Amino acid sequence: MLSFILAAVVESGRDPEMFELSCTSASDYGWPRFSSAAELGADAKWSAYFTAVYGALPAEFPVCTYDMHVINATAYDAAGLSGSRPVVTNIPKLAEGDLFSSFAGPGYGVYHEAWAPLPNHTWTEVSHLVYPTELDGMWVWRTRGSGVWANVGRTIAFPTPADQSQIHAEAIAFLTEGCSKRPSASWPQLESDVFGFCAREKGYDSVQFAPQDGDRPTGSFGIAGATEIVFTRLDGDESCGSADASDTLLRSGWRAGSTCACVNLPIDPLCGLMAFPPPQLTPGMVQPKLCAAQAQNASVACQGYRCAPTTCAVDVA
Numbered sequence: 001m002l003s004f005i006l007a008a009v010v011e012s013g014r015d016p017e018m019f020e021l022s023c024t025s026a027s028d029y030g031w032p033r034f035s036s037a038a039e040l041g042a043d044a045k046w047s048a049y050f051t052a053v054y055g056a057l058p059a060e061f062p063v064c065t066y067d068m069h070v071i072n073a074t075a076y077d078a079a080g081l082s083g084s085r086p087v088v089t090n091i092p093k094l095a096e097g098d099l100f101s102s103f104a105g106p107g108y109g110v111y112h113e114a115w116a117p118l119p120n121h122t123w124t125e126v127s128h129l130v131y132p133t134e135l136d137g138m139w140v141w142r143t144r145g146s147g148v149w150a151n152v153g154r155t156i157a158f159p160t161p162a163d164q165s166q167i168h169a170e171a172i173a174f175l176t177e178g179c180s181k182r183p184s185a186s187w188p189q190l191e192s193d194v195f196g197f198c199a200r201e202k203g204y205d206s207v208q209f210a211p212q213d214g215d216r217p218t219g220s221f222g223i224a225g226a227t228e229i230v231f232t233r234l235d236g237d238e239s240c241g242s243a244d245a246s247d248t249l250l251r252s253g254w255r256a257g258s259t260c261a262c263v264n265l266p267i268d269p270l271c272g273l274m275a276f277p278p279p280q281l282t283p284g285m286v287q288p289k290l291c292a293a294q295a296q297n298a299s300v301a302c303q304g305y306r307c308a309p310t311t312c313a314v315d316v317a
Contacts, residue, residue, distance in 0.1 A: 018122040019255055020144060023064040029097025030085060031066035031110070034058075048079040053147045054254040055314045066097055068145030069225060070127070071108040091224050094217040100224065103141070109225045110145070113218050117157035117208050118142075123149050123256045126229065128310040132267050133188045133288055134236025136196025142208075142227050148312055149256035150231055150241075150249065153205025160212040160220050160228075171207060175199050186287035188273070199232040206231050239264045239310050252312035260312035269293040272302025 023033065034040040040047055040057060046065065050057050052075035076082060087108065088098040094111045102109030118124055126140035126148055140150070158171040172194050176183055179198035184190050199207055209228040212220040219226045233249065234241030240248040240262040250260035272291030277283075289295035291302035 018119060020067075020118070020122065020124060022060075022067055023062045025064070025066060027097075028064060028066045031064065031097060033065070034061060034063045036061050045079045045081050045084075049075050049081060050254075051316055052078065052314065053145075055252070055258070055316050056254060058254050060255065066110065068110050069112060070102050070125075070143040070145045071099070071110060072145075072147070073107045076108065091217065094224055102143075103223045103226050111217060111225060115211050115218060115227060117210070118152050118155065120154055121151060122155075123151050123251070124229070126150050126310075128236065129304070129307040130237060130239050130265070130267060130271070130310065131273050131307055132237050132271060132292065133273060133290060134192065135189070135288070136192040136235060137199070138231045138234035138236035138241050139195075140229050140231065142229050147252055147314070148260060148310055149251035150229075150234070151205075151251075151256075152208070152229065152231075153233075154203055155206040155208055156204050157208035157210060160209045162213040162215075168209075171195075171209070175202060175204075175207070178202075184287070186285055187277070187281060188290075189287050195230040196232055199230070205233055237267065239308065241310070250310070250312065252314065258312075258315075261315070262310065262312055265308050267292070268306040268308075270300070270303045271307040272304065274304065275301040 032043065032046060034043070034046070037057065040050070040063060047057060053072050085099050088094055088100045091100060094100060096111060096113055098111045100109050100111060124142060125144045125146040127143040127146050128138060128140040160167060175194050175198045179201055181193060181197050183193035183198065195207055207230045209220070211218045211227050215222065217224045220228060231241070235243070240260065241250055242248050243264070245262055245264055248260050248262055250262060252258050252260045269292040272294065274290060277286045277290060283298060293300045294302050
């Protein structure tokens, strides 16, 4: 029943263009808060950081850097912010506001204990690796601060159970019911059919997943800060989410102010979601193969680090 409680929150009435709320915390946990453009402009390091990530300084204030869930490590270090606060390495002991090494690419995370589903039509920042098996639908991490934006449109949220065998099962059952297309019996094609075609047919632009039950610190699959979203109208096997980069629905800039200047790069033959399929699946149950190299030779291990991230080129004003 938790999924439908979450769905009721997501479906609540909101304006058609929404962003996550800013500066709602009573404490900034040591992170700077800027009340005006003058305050931010007086801080050369954070001004350089925002310009590097978003192409320009924010136009709306206040701005609370604690609101970010990820920090671009390259921009952070280049701005001279490295060393301004400790990087926590004891992940099980993370506390609110801690800076830590993030799952989202070569970056840092800012730890937030609380999670809430995004309401309909909210713009959110995301991180994505391009996998060849994401044929219909784009799976992303929700990562406020990444500089890559997508709009959840009409959305629904489901729990992530502690039992690994039940991951996504409730969402699959709900989205499959009444679907005009019979989802494939093969994995990972099943997920493309369900979270792409069937979810769209039910009228959903995205599917959100709550942090995994029992995960402490808050996250999923043992990864601190990680929560999933699937965008049903984007294709995860393309950097831009669409075969034609000019048609991308992704945005960049401060508050999604620009179209994402992305490029669809060729996928490395070794790029894959995981090294090998789950052991309970026979070779005939795995379609498409996890990577092109494994399709040619089943003994070849696919390598996630060979998969390229979705990025937007930033035109610094």
